[in-house]
Amino acid sequence: MTTLLDTEGPAQAVARPVTDRLTRVLLGPDAHREHGFWRRLVATEPFRRPTGPAPGPTPGERLALAHRRLRVLNNALDSAARPASDARALAAMHEWLAPVDPALATVAGIHYNLFLGSLLDHDSDHPRDLSDFLALRRMGTFLCTEVAHGNDAAAVETTAAYDPDRDGFVLHTPHAGAQKFMPNTSPAGGPKSGLVAARLVVEGVDQGVFLFLVPLTDATRALPGIRVRLLPARMGSPVDHCLTSFDSVFVPRGAMLGGVQGRIGEDRVFRSDTEGRRRRFLVSIRRVTAGRICMSASAVGSARATLAVAVRYGGHRFVSGGRGAPPVPVSVHRSHHGPLAEAMSTVFAMSLLHRRALDRWERAERAGAADRAAAERLVDVAKGWITWQARSVIVESRERCGAQGLLEHNGMTELVTGVEGAITAEGDNLAIHSRAAVSLLMDAVTGARQEPSDLPVPGDLADPRFLGTLLERIEQLWFARAAGRTARVAHEDPKERWNAASGPALRGVEAHAYRHAAEAYAQALEELPEGPARDRLGELARLFALRWIARNSGDLLADGRLTAAQVEGLTDAVEQLIAAVAPHLQELAAAFALPGELLADWPIAGPRYTDAYDDPEASWNTRSAETPTGLSGTFREETPGFGGESVRPKG
Structure with missing residues (x-):
């Protein structure tokens, strides 16, 4: 992949060792190869944002900017097929x-993952020229959800009736509820084609939902x-x-994305190696799993950014020290740094769980079907848990920045x-967690996971x-509670059984996510040498675990896993860990x-954030001509590269 910046040199000995080691914990052992291109790209001028108090761009201007940036990104790639075929590049x-630009992440994810990725994954009976899509002369989009069908997308009602006389398909929207309800389908940004999920009808028989390549706009x-x-x-x-609808739109036979799920051959006969309409649909839209990894990645990146801004702002936002004492940073107060320390332990957990799910899914894709179901389940659990946690972290970080955090230019x-x-x-998170809950509950009922018996009870916290x-x-x-509630349902109505079990089962999925995140913490700790970096990560890991244990301490006490004294001591233990983490928040x-x-594009991330609000024509302004006006000229710090060296863009 061509880089926009000079290649980073070899790691400089002992340069910022704690930060560098923790960066590798978060981004992986090969962080420069996996993340360096994207990190350098977002630092270049096309991805910068204006600073200062002037009104920001309108929604239309923001969308146009996202499309311009997508073209800059695409031109910087050796091949646009790279993100579509490389799960790690796609997630990074x-x-x-x-x-930097959530709208850009949306249109890029749709084009590279859902659209190009699906085209590359599925067979075609006819050669398919992808050059327009690879060069972004036509942008790709993905039309699955309908007004009346979201999480039950297997029930979409758009039809694609095979016409043997013309050897193609007629796409049609039968009613208002079957209109596609999807983003990025207007002419904004240039000509577009879409992969349309439609119900294949052959000689009047419903063969299930497949994808069809359809030109949408000029x-x-x-x-x-x-x-x-x-x-x-x-x-x-x-x-x-x-809203996108089709009125008897004809596309040739080669528009259908075929494979093991089915295809219509040269003899104009439909054949499938996959039994059942639902399974055919899941094979057709398998790129949605990679999309869930991408949603986790987006949430992780966004949470890290907002938390970093909040931590920096807390260090240079000064408040009264009281009783004639000099002003102090607001971050010295427990009420301020406590939530940020807890958020830090969560963000590290989110990052580690994201990488754990990505690693397992990538291995399962190579290994084949045997491991795929468990890997996809972890992807589902991680996507729901990470995005929900990200919302909490982002809202908390915003609140710690007060009114400044509400201004658009602060990011x-x-x-x-x-x-x-x-x-x-x-x-939707609740839907995919419900599906995971059913699978995990079945494991619990069948005894697939046994309670460990070689542990001291109670143990040492x-x-x-x-x-x-x-x-x-x-x-x-x-899950034991969920199984017990299921067993008490007198009849075999699946809905009633699920309604009885769903509450505790969904709590079990949440606990499943916490367990996997804690295990990812433990694995990362094992891979770190003794020293400050391991100490910092260990403090975060214990804070993360103890906060969850405290939330469930009553159950653990009743189960004999904790003593009353241990439950009573949990508050102090958490507070001690917050006190240990807080002095290192900037470093973390x-x-x-x-x-x-x-960071320079978000005024409150810099120590001279008030410069962004200065008025050069105001009476108080007595600064010398050498002092720049506005933040854009005052805060251009270097940041360490993945090996400890600094990285600056060219030109």
């Missing part, structure tokens, strides 16, 4: 684009037979969410609303291994490796 792209309008209407503005998003408001989209995109067993026990307790935030150029 979202990690870095989302904090540069200015929808093509004949296609209607595209803008939906009302969506909270926080400038992306063109639209947080887009991320507050952007994470709401991630919570719903690629499968300072022992990481004991903390891990408590987190595992919390998960077991919730530096491990996020956010480029100085990126």
